[in-house]
Amino acid sequence: MSTLFTRRKVLTGMGMLGLGLLAGCDNSPKLNFKYGKDLSDKIMGRTFKLKNTDGETVTLSSFRGLMPVVFFGFTQCPAVCPTTLARMAQAKKLMGRDGKIMQVVFITLDPERDTPKILDAYVKAFDPSFEALYGTPEEIAVAAKEFGIFYEKIPAGDSYTLSHTATSFVFDTRGTLRLGLSASLNAKECAEDLLTVMEVC
Amino acid sequence: MTAVQHLKRIALGLSLLGLAAHASAQAVVTDAWVRASVPGQPSSGAFMTVTADTDSKLLSVASPIAKTVQIHEMTMKDDVMRMGPVDSVPLPAGKAVKLDPDGYHVMLIDLSAQIKEGDQVPLTVTVENAKGEKQSIEVKAEARALNAMETMDHSKMH
Numbered sequence: 085m086s087t088l089f090t091r092r093k094v095l096t097g098m099g100m101l102g103l104g105l106l107a108g109c110d111n112s113p114k115l116n117f118k119y120g121k122d123l124s125d126k127i128m129g130r131t132f133k134l135k136n137t138d139g140e141t142v143t144l145s146s147f148r149g150l151m152p153v154v155f156f157g158f159t160q161c162p163a164v165c166p167t168t169l170a171r172m173a174q175a176k177k178l179m180g181r182d183g184k185i186m187q188v189v190f191i192t193l194d195p196e197r198d199t200p201k202i203l204d205a206y207v208k209a210f211d212p213s214f215e216a217l218y219g220t221p222e223e224i225a226v227a228a229k230e231f232g233i234f235y236e237k238i239p240a241g242d243s244y245t246l247s248h249t250a251t252s253f254v255f256d257t258r259g260t261l262r263l264g265l266s267a268s269l270n271a272k273e274c275a276e277d278l279l280t281v282m283e284v285c
Numbered sequence: 286m287t288a289v290q291h292l293k294r295i296a297l298g299l300s301l302l303g304l305a306a307h308a309s310a311q312a313v314v315t316d317a318w319v320r321a322s323v324p325g326q327p328s329s330g331a332f333m334t335v336t337a338d339t340d341s342k343l344l345s346v347a348s349p350i351a352k353t354v355q356i357h358e359m360t361m362k363d364d365v366m367r368m369g370p371v372d373s374v375p376l377p378a379g380k381a382v383k384l385d386p387d388g389y390h391v392m393l394i395d396l397s398a399q400i401k402e403g404d405q406v407p408l409t410v411t412v413e414n415a416k417g418e419k420q421s422i423e424v425k426a427e428a429r430a431l432n433a434m435e436t437m438d439h440s441k442m443h
Binding site: 161163166241264 | 328357386
């Protein structure tokens with residue numbers, strides 16, 4: 085664990101964990117996040133069906149037992165996508181052993197240009213555990229709609245770029261949507277809120 | 286005055302002239318970097334700080350490694366990231382204008398090859414002052430890892 089978490093914080097955390105064990109863990113319908121938005125009462129992203137870079141069909145239940153962090157983007161995105169993925173890789177490290185449960189899922193909004201090969205190399209450049217999903221433009225549109233993702237193509241020369249929602253969606257290990265992380269948060273803030281999601285059982 | 290002294294004076298004069306010529310440059314580019322790409326990824330971003338000594342604008346950027354180079358602006362509203370090309374970037378006199386992943390940036394589109402970490406990518410930055418005089422600045426931008434984090438602390442933004 086990094087020096088970012090002081091000894092006192094670690095001790096407090098352990099104390100809280102102890103209390104949690106005594107009181108039974110938190111399974112309340114709402115969670116208190118310090119930085120992100122509680123999405124516990126939102127029904128979103130439950131039925132997406134896409135393919136991973138090995139060509140296997142993936143649904144939310146494929147991540148049972150893990151804490152999926154879903155982010156929509158595209159590999160030719162110069163700013164918010166690499167920043168978000170780098171921040172998630174850093175948050176995972178900050179979470180120490182707990183970070184193993186976190187599963188970053190990058191869903192491409194640009195399936196015409198993001199081939200499985202490019203997607204796989206791209207997400208793995210941030211962390212070897214990260215997974216990328218793709219589908220037909222229609223399948224992507226359905227998945228994006230389920231998460232309330234806005235995206236549109238912006239012409240750029242002979243090519244195009246994309247505008248899109250930059251929120252990361254976090255599910256607990258039982259597949260209940262819990263948290264929305266804004267692109268403006270830093271790795272430490274994300275890690276703190278992600279640990280709150282892990283208190284749910 | 287001896288001949289040596291005379292020569293020294295000429296030398297000093299010439300070096301001062303050199304400094305003056307340098308100081309008359311309207312703009313300087315610092316901290317230029319590009320983000321490395323993965324094989325097959327057709328575009329990437331370039332970032333830098335541009336400081337002009339008189340009110341000017343950043344007109345364009347060119348690079349031999351990309352077929353098309355454009356200046357884009359990224360804006361965030363309600364956690365929606367919006368992207369689009371701009372005609373130019375205003376460079377107010379004396380202000381260090383940052384092209385970083387949180388605002389304006391340069392898009393390198395249709396890359397001729399993969400950009401690898403540590404590569405020195407040549408960029409030609411064109412700045413125009415209020416009189417319409419153009420200046421081209423050649424820089425070498427170092428390629429940073431795809432997962433390079435910004436030095437900026439996002440928590441201070443709000």
